[in-house]
Amino acid sequence: MPSVDETTAVRRKPTIRDVATVAGVSRGTVSRVINGGRWVSPEARTAVEEAIRSTGYTANHAARSLATGRSGSIAFLLTEPQHLLFDDPTFALLLRGAAGAAAQRGTTLVLLVAGTPAERDGIEHYVSAGHVDGVMLISSHESDPLISTLLAAGIPTVSCGIPLGHEGEAPAVSVDEVGSARIMTRHLLDRGHRRIAMIAGPQDTPGGRYRLVGLRDELGDAFDPALVEEGDYSSESGARAMAALLERAGDIDAVFAASDLMAAGAISTLRAAGIRVPEDVAVAGFDDSGLAANHQPPLTTMRQPWDRISEAMVDMLLDIIAGVEREPMTLPTELVVRASA
Amino acid sequence: MPSVDETTAVRRKPTIRDVATVAGVSRGTVSRVINGGRWVSPEARTAVEEAIRSTGYTANHAARSLATGRSGSIAFLLTEPQHLLFDDPTFALLLRGAAGAAAQRGTTLVLLVAGTPAERDGIEHYVSAGHVDGVMLISSHESDPLISTLLAAGIPTVSCGIPLGHEGEAPAVSVDEVGSARIMTRHLLDRGHRRIAMIAGPQDTPGGRYRLVGLRDELGDAFDPALVEEGDYSSESGARAMAALLERAGDIDAVFAASDLMAAGAISTLRAAGIRVPEDVAVAGFDDSGLAANHQPPLTTMRQPWDRISEAMVDMLLDIIAGVEREPMTLPTELVVRASA
DNA sequence: TATCGAACTGTGACCGTGCACAGGCTGCAA
């Protein structure tokens, strides 16, 4: 252990007191300067700012948190089963965007994964202990008890996508699912396809339910329930669904999958069956996740504005934490036409 | 605003004092019980535990942090350019494992992304401000200045994979890259392949460099530098590399890619050229990331023990934070033979 | 019986900040 000289004491981190001393003012004034408070004389302000610079002062997060009762961090809460979390690149896109947006706003993003029941309990405990000021809820299934728990506990919560069964309770950032699906369906119709199948997502998720609604709306009388199969957004489920569809209806000329992954799975099934994409059957996806552009063939898909979604969620959550009322928000999607459809 | 009755005052969160009062002991004793301290009588312990249960007490993170000088959270720091972060499922696997392991140990995992230079500065600031107790450094390139900064600042740091240019400075959790590559090469040789090409990773990353070393070691005199092409682990780079290899050497009968993504890219190039996998050319990957098993054809690959890696990193980091010396750690990989090679 | 150490408990000081409050100063009006 190195001996510590009394005079040149161990260099601890400068505190607000040190800054006050250097600037020749009191702690209160320094605090006011830091927190952008009014009622500080210009001289005092510059003196403090200079002192902050010279001392290399950084506010102590824990102390501030203790005094204000705010943690200064928000949670990115994933509630999907494991295999989806990590196959699906859309989660990563959201996470990346959220991390960036949070960092930019001086907030810390904490990643919470509620896969197993034990993990869910832990998260409930963690959140209600005040470790985070709010929660971004990603991909909740219908009537997920977690969202009720959070809302009941008064935890500021923002949902990604319309929270089925909790519409209006938690503010959400979502895309126009129905409208997007109609646009894609219209695109397929415009290309001359008439037997359009859908590989829908789980019907207890907004993307699963409303994209199917959009297809049905656009097809009208031409809608055939026999051409709908349900997957869980994963590529394997897409492959399985496609196999089931082929078995049931050999005359399909287009497939609209509710995710790029399912589209990719469908294409591999088609290919294995000797069916060419897009010559024999057109396949469209949804999300414009990373894989869409690089897929063989490149996927026609609906682009979700991931960066805007994550940014909007962070902003909305911080507003709610600050006590500002926020309405649900809907962001636009964009049809991206590539080779597959 | 609801009127607050003086008598039934607003229910604030119970503190350690409340627990002490209920249990009929002092704050100190409660603190000792909570922190597993010795020298607490059995009666006091049960009384405190009961009081904690009845009051629903949860320790205040900020207060503890202020008193101990520890934040109770660790950072998962990604330093890869964006396109890799989110295409590559291995990051997600690591992240998931780390989040779980951290949660289990009562630590919070904070996600930090250092993509742009501005982000890097922010992170330096953030980390040295003491927001986190330590850093898990993911996928650093050779002589990454960030690792030097962290080490110089005395921040406990654990690296994922051998940190090239900093061997021995920061403890690392890695796999036996050279040995793993030799095993895969041996597998290809045993299958009768003789013209084995490699799509290596970036030579400033451990996986890029040492997997190539392993191949070279195992091939010995049969090693042909013309059969090596470099990618950046992404699927597109694998596709490009494969095209370059085909141009240069038409007699290739096997390809060893340093990542599953590059293997997938290589296969799509081969397929486009009318070359069958594995009949004409065998293709092996590395990582056993999610896509390997579901790929068409399923990929032969080296499985990295992602859950063990992330868990080991968390444990190692927490040890180092606690002041325990830790040696670098090497975990075993496993050859997974599937259809592609 | 006096002494002593081990086991246990309580107390006060501190961690670094924000905030309410009590001033002080200044200039203007009465």
Added chain:
DNA sequence: TTGCAGCCTGTGCACGGTCACAGTTCGATA
């Protein structure tokens, strides 16, 4: 001269823990 309002500043306390230290109790031992 006094009163007063508007700026600006300093002080004390609260936030909820941890920790060092000083007590207290009690059984064992000389």
